[in-house]
Amino acid sequence: MILGGEVVDLKKHFKDSVKLEEIRNLLVKKLDFSILESKDSIIIQAKDPEQQQLIDRFNAGQIDMNQFLVEAKKKFTCHDHSVRIINKWGTTQGIMVGETTHPLRPIEVRINGIKLFLHPIKSNQEPESQVPQRPEEVTPQWKNLEPTDKEDWVEIEESGYQERKDGWAVAAASRRGKTHAHEGSHRDDSFDFGFQNGWSILAAADGAGSYRLSRVGAKMACSMAVEHLKAYLENFIIEENEGSAIPKESDLLQIKRFLIETVQRIIQSVKDEANKRSVTFDLLSTTILIAIHHHWQGKNMVASIQIGDGLIAIWHGGSNVSILGKADSGVFASETKFITTKGIENELEHKVFFAIKPAVDAIAVMTDGVSDDFFPPETIMPKMFESVYQELIGSAKPNENLLKWLSYERRGSFDDRTMVILHRR
């Protein structure tokens, strides 16, 4: 790092070229100043505030070049070769067993009052070619900050659990991702779930990270999905369809209608909310994933609607999963869709999916913070389901376990993570 402060042009201070070369080497190679050279100038720059201070004192005439060098040697000589001890050292001989960053000359160090010398090791690298570098700290320093925006508060994490009488249960959890924690912003994932007339309703949403109020959109989308579907499904039972593997077309169309109308009503309500707040609709951008489940003729009937990324998956036990719907896939730039995307209403017809399956152990609705980490889903998700299932079964606090499970570490994965899972108890 170079500071942008005052600099010293050595050519102005040393006319003798041998002397100039000597000072230049001393400053750059031993004292770790930064240098810019051209035909007419040799500019010395500071790399840290201490060096800058010294240069400033020199420029202000408080010290001359000799004093400058004396001070610099005092301050920076050891500094440029940071010593890291990785083993024990033999105190009797005063020889250190350790590692340094390539010392060019003997370095004196004091450890617990014992004076030690580090001697340079012969290296085949041209010493002239490299300015000594200070070792840098490179582990990611993630911060964990409270959201600064106190409006529309969203808890950093949230979870829920509810059992059904017929042997199923729903566990749900959502936790704030590293990026939001680091910059002190809100989680903009959300979820909700509910039961109605034998139906289970699961919803998750991922507010678009770069829109200020997306968390509001996501929360509304989830709670309204459950609320509207509860109303639609209150008296709706899929009729028997004897001799057929799938329900009657009229029933399927009815379910499709319910799902599409639910999303249409979500879109309208979020629009109204944007108007109420006098902000653009975009600011509340969110994805929405909804799945509903009911038993039908000894099988499981699952229907879904999804706008944007994330995934809805059915686990048949073992290594078998079915994916409902299609995840976006492009070369790099498949644009994620949101409920606010222009013309999205016209696409809803193609966003409803059905699965009628005999063996189902679990159905999970997850935002892309989770699903992107288990890719490709067809092969990786069974492992994910097994792992989650173990956390849920027989546990006194399945929702807390799910929340804990969602804290797995993965490089490059910093998004909010949300999962709503309907599973057999």
Place this chain on the structure above:
Amino acid sequence: MFNEVEGASRRLPVYLLLDRSGSMFGEPIESVKQGVKYMISELKKEPQAIETAFISVITFASDARQDIPLTELTSFKEPLLEANGTTALGEALSILNQCLETEVRKSTPTQKGDYKPLVFIMTDGEPTDNWENIAQEIKKKAGKLANIVAVGCGPHVNKDTLKKITEIVLIMTSYQPDDFRQFFRWVSQSVKQASIKFTKDSDQPTNLSAPPPTIQIIP
């Protein structure tokens, strides 16, 4: 409990194409070297960048070479650069093209591809080799397969040449050390922003941050 999730994580590839022709001799090339160093240390301050940004350096003079293949920040070592020779920008673009084809991971049914690469091309003169065909190839990819920015510096640069490579062309009229410093500060800022933006909204298009006042955007 799941502690390690398998599979490669998504990277943000960053390509720096740097001019080391004779006209860059002296202060300019030193400033560029310092600039690269500064950029790496800046990026190391941002956890998202540490985990996602991968940097490659391609340089060109009488010939072109990939000095550093896509490398994560923690193991990045600055290339040794000396300025001399002519300006084989065409060859550098061919190498870039090759890298975009082979080094950058595409999304397939079985893997999540890398984020859209960021490419910064910096030159201070007219290309001296055959560059127009490959410039056309690159321009087809600009914006779609990679965000490409061309920065011309100094008095001898031709903005029309750069416009044939990408729509995003910036001109830095003076090239004092401070101008380079500001340029690399801006590159660092853009990479940081992209790493945060991409990891938040996965594939949403990204906007570069506004360049410093010494750098002018050519419409």
